[in-house]
Amino acid sequence: MRCTVRKEIQEAVGAYEDKPRDQWLFDYPAQVSLTGSQVWWATDVGIAFERVEEGFETALKDYNKKQITQLNSLIHMLLGDLSPGDRQKIMTICTIDVHARDVVGSLITQKVTNGQAFAWLSQLRHRWDEETGHCCVHICDAQFQFSYEYLGNTNRLVITPLTDR
Template sequence: AFSNPLKVEGTVEEYLTDTVTNMQGTLKDLTRDCAADLDTMMLDKFVKSFPSQTCVVGIQLLWTTGVQDSIAKAKTDRNAMPQMNKRAGVTLQSLISMASYGGPSYLERTGIEALIVTQQHLVDTAQELTTQKVRSLHEFEWLKNLRVYWDEDKDNCNTCIADVSLTHDYEFLGCTERLVITPMTNRCWISLTQAVHMFMGFSVVGPQGGGKAETV
């Protein structure tokens, strides 16, 4: 349901424009609530309390904050990143258990599977950062990754990669399946965000079924 009731009135163009605006506002409200509840809500309750696409943003917010804190501590605490890896792995195993047991509905299972794909990528990335002994938030090995933040001052969700920061558009995606995120996907994200940042166009080329549309 929308955060604010929508009156069906006016011309079709006006009504549809109001629908899109209301939808984006509702998703922004949900993302804000999600960011606020991340640290206090149990994982199973969290997954059931928010839409799938909001949960995907939520676990990325949690991962970004956790890895940043661990990298900042890594200079004095060599166990900071390994402990972060362990927490990320526990989250992944919990999601797998939720999908395997308890008889979730088809819609719930689809949402959980999307979270598993995303979390697996985050686990792999954290492990790579640990192996490469990243000790600074200014190192490219950290900056090249997709990072998600909630900006309290601007009351908005920002997606960052390399030196580019883009404001979340809160476009409705629904509860959909996700393809596996590969190193090639990450390289595409870097190229695409750089193109958008420089007000340039881009075109993703590849075989059918390779995930071009989803990557964009």
């Protein structure tokens, strides 16, 4: 089971850029889509920080606009006809995306311009490590290998500043 979840996440992360996200997420089970989205969120924020350092001052704001567009696309899908499983998957991804949008908005408000700032490092960040072929989870200076345990397609708690702490 864990080998299958790992293989699916690896495939999903690799295929993320092959099609629009709102189509990509239907190609994979909920847990895989959610984890892949989290990997790409951390990757995209990292790319935005690199662009800021290259002189593109609005890179983080541009990414935040992309997040809002992606979130609006998911909300539009929720208003349509979906199977119960797909509806649950999209609602779960929406919940995590709202938090991700809020984090990036906070980084912008705090004028964070570097991926080494505590405001960014203190976030739970997923990364796919090509060398080891594993998903790694980072927070502050801690790094863990994703366990690939089956979580299913369940509700997620809304992440508030209090739960974030």
